[in-house]
Amino acid sequence: MTAATSPDLVVSASGLTKHFGGVAALDDFSLAVADREIRCIVGPNGAGKSTLFKVLAGLLRPDAGRIQLLGSDVSRLNARQIARMGVATKLQIPRVFPSLTVREHLEIATRAGTGVPQLLGLRRRRESQASAALISELMTDLDLVRTRDRQAQELSHGQRQWLEIVMMLATQPRILLLDEPGAGMAGDEKGRTADLLRELAKRMAVVVIEHDLAFVQLIADSVIVMHRGRLLTQGSFDEISRDPQVGLVYLGSATA
Amino acid sequence: MNATLRPGRMSWITDPRSRRLLVLLALAAVAAAIPAAASPYAVGLTTRFVVFSILALSMDLLWGYGGVVSFGHAMFFGLGAYAAAITLSHLTGVSGTYLAFVIGIGVPSLLALGLGFFLFYSAVAGVYFGIVTLALSVVFETLAVVSRDFTGGMDGLYGFAIPTIWLPGLGNVEIWGTENPYIVSVVGLAVCFGLARWITRSSFGIAIRAIRDDEARLELLGYNTAFLKTVLLVITCAMAGLAGTLYTTVGFVSPQLLGVFFSTQVLVWVGIGGRGTLVGPILGTILVGFLETILSGEYENIWPLFVGLFFLAIVLFWPRGLYPFLERGAVAVRRFRRTPEATG
Ligand SMILES: Nc1ncnc2c1ncn2[C@@H]1O[C@H](COP(=O)(O)OP(=O)(O)OP(=O)(O)O)[C@@H](O)[C@H]1O
Numbered sequence: 318m319t320a321a322t323s324p325d326l327v328v329s330a331s332g333l334t335k336h337f338g339g340v341a342a343l344d345d346f347s348l349a350v351a352d353r354e355i356r357c358i359v360g361p362n363g364a365g366k367s368t369l370f371k372v373l374a375g376l377l378r379p380d381a382g383r384i385q386l387l388g389s390d391v392s393r394l395n396a397r398q399i400a401r402m403g404v405a406t407k408l409q410i411p412r413v414f415p416s417l418t419v420r421e422h423l424e425i426a427t428r429a430g431t432g433v434p435q436l437l438g439l440r441r442r443r444e445s446q447a448s449a450a451l452i453s454e455l456m457t458d459l460d461l462v463r464t465r466d467r468q469a470q471e472l473s474h475g476q477r478q479w480l481e482i483v484m485m486l487a488t489q490p491r492i493l494l495l496d497e498p499g500a501g502m503a504g505d506e507k508g509r510t511a512d513l514l515r516e517l518a519k520r521m522a523v524v525v526i527e528h529d530l531a532f533v534q535l536i537a538d539s540v541i542v543m544h545r546g547r548l549l550t551q552g553s554f555d556e557i558s559r560d561p562q563v564g565l566v567y568l569g570s571a572t573a
Numbered sequence: 574m575n576a577t578l579r580p581g582r583m584s585w586i587t588d589p590r591s592r593r594l595l596v597l598l599a600l601a602a603v604a605a606a607i608p609a610a611a612s613p614y615a616v617g618l619t620t621r622f623v624v625f626s627i628l629a630l631s632m633d634l635l636w637g638y639g640g641v642v643s644f645g646h647a648m649f650f651g652l653g654a655y656a657a658a659i660t661l662s663h664l665t666g667v668s669g670t671y672l673a674f675v676i677g678i679g680v681p682s683l684l685a686l687g688l689g690f691f692l693f694y695s696a697v698a699g700v701y702f703g704i705v706t707l708a709l710s711v712v713f714e715t716l717a718v719v720s721r722d723f724t725g726g727m728d729g730l731y732g733f734a735i736p737t738i739w740l741p742g743l744g745n746v747e748i749w750g751t752e753n754p755y756i757v758s759v760v761g762l763a764v765c766f767g768l769a770r771w772i773t774r775s776s777f778g779i780a781i782r783a784i785r786d787d788e789a790r791l792e793l794l795g796y797n798t799a800f801l802k803t804v805l806l807v808i809t810c811a812m813a814g815l816a817g818t819l820y821t822t823v824g825f826v827s828p829q830l831l832g833v834f835f836s837t838q839v840l841v842w843v844g845i846g847g848r849g850t851l852v853g854p855i856l857g858t859i860l861v862g863f864l865e866t867i868l869s870g871e872y873e874n875i876w877p878l879f880v881g882l883f884f885l886a887i888v889l890f891w892p893r894g895l896y897p898f899l900e901r902g903a904v905a906v907r908r909f910r911r912t913p914e915a916t917g
């Protein structure tokens with residue numbers, strides 16, 4: 318599983334281990350994600366999926382293991398430094414800034430990583446036309462344009478999830494880590510989210526943690542199944558859904 | 574939905590730009606009329622409250638926008654006042670005054686810088702930051718009381734040189750008496766208000782509010798929130814130091830200016846006026862200032878009780894303070910006046 322050699326791998330982690338007391342949330346887990354790939358991670362509750370993202374994002378230190386993101390070793394970097402490298406993370410609980418308007422979210426996200434003089438408008442900053450075009454396109458597609466001057470606390474749950482994703486995109490990431498981006502969304506909202514994610518995977522690597530297998534089927538090139546902090550199996554959606562092990566562990570515990 | 578839709582000679586009033594100009598002109602007129610209309614005593618009081626409202630404004634930036642609660646913000650005001658007064662005890666004239674401003678602003682800023690690096694960078698946040706500032710206030714107040722030679726002890730400092738500034742066309746002007754301190758303080762407030770407004774409307778201001786909402790999320794976007802909070806603390810403490818320096822025009826500096834009770838009063842002014850509004854804390858300071866003066870004349874010892882009850886009432890009935898309430902009232906009145914035209 319030492320896949321760190323391939324040049325277009327944007328995530329390559331190996332031997333990740335993280336214990337909480339007696340619980341092994343991650344147990345010698347390895348992951349390799351290529352650029353412009355969309356990858357789903359599934360697994361029963363407590364399988365260690367969220368822990369994996371927190372470790373990748375620099376929010377938790379693993380007990381053991383190595384992580385390379387975008388070709389460099391990030392083991393010693395903190396969450397902010399990893400974010401600045403181009404890794405945008407959405408944690409399981411949607412988090413936007415309740416009192417900020419949608420427009421303000423985009424403004425601060427666009428300026429993430431600039432200095433105080435730029436933030437105060439004392440010095441001009443460079444703006445990426447491509448990124449601005451993508452953002453305004455997404456704002457239109459997701460019907461967020463008309464909410465631009467509303468505070469995030471006034472938005473619906475689904476809109477807040479989308480706002481968080483669009484905000485992350487405004488930082489121009491190269492890797493998107495999304496922990497349950499479709500949670501709590503209505504069916505049609507989920508469909509639009511799936512379209513959005515597939516669109517984004519044309520430009521960057523997208524890793525999605527998801528419980529809803531119907532949603533996984535809509536988006537994933539390939540699926541990783543986690544169980545008790547370990548890799549159970551991986552493959553295309555069809556492959557993993559035929560795997561009897563997966564039925565036992567994942568579907569079994571999901572219906573129990 | 575304003576000027577262009579409403580023909581007629583009154584339409585310029587509804588244009589937000591000209592309305593803002595109108596409000597500014599009205600405020601300037603009121604400010605200019607006060608020294609002529611009010612007694613010297615009242616002007617003197619107003620001057621103090623204007624100086625205090627600069628302190629409240631800086632507290633609003635820190636607490637109302639940044640969500641950083643400090644129980645010792647007045648300490649920076651007191652430090653500025655002492656630093657300026659000590660400078661003026663040794664140096665006189667225009668150069669002494671300018672140096673007093675530099676030192677009066679510089680000392681609290683440096684302390685803020687140190688605190689920011691030690692506390693924010695080691696993730697001391699929330700109520701712990703408040704407690705540290707509280708403890709430091711006690712330390713500085715005690716230091717001011719015990720180091721008699723330097724600070725005048727309990728009696729405070731007085732008899733230092735009169736602050737003097739040079740103005741084109743007027744030459745050297747002593748900031749003394751009734752009018753001059755008043756004018757300088759009002760100008761100081763106007764400058765600080767402009768600065769605060771500019772800061773809160775910049776991306777920096779948005780980021781500061783984002784810290785108040787969810788600091789960890791902002792960090793995860795790639796912001797160095799400890800640095801931003803340190804910058805905010807330095808800016809607001811510099812402002813508090815400026816207010817303290819202006820306070821030397823009263824001619825008297827005492828240890829209470831550094832103390833916890835004064836800091837709590839600042840929190841009360843901001844809370845009553847409406848945190849996160851800039852205008853509210855200024856109104857709150859002046860309102861509570863006069864209220865306190867009247868009450869302390871009538872009820873010598875128990876006036877803080879009344880102010881406390883007033884504060885409680887505001888917190889219970891208008892938790893966001895008076896100004897948002899007034900603002901909503903003004904919007905309602907405007908909407909009410911517009912209705913006949915809208916239907917007609
Ligand atoms: N901060 C923590 N402290 C203690 N134990 C934790 C902590 N975070 C996670 N765990 C434990 O680690 C294990 C993996 O948790 P994790 O949140 O990564 O699972 P998950 O796969 O994301 O589950 P879910 O599908 O419910 O979101 C669980 O047993 C959990 O109780």
Ligand SMILES: [Mg+2]
Nearest residue numbers: 366367368409
């Ligand atoms: Mg999880």
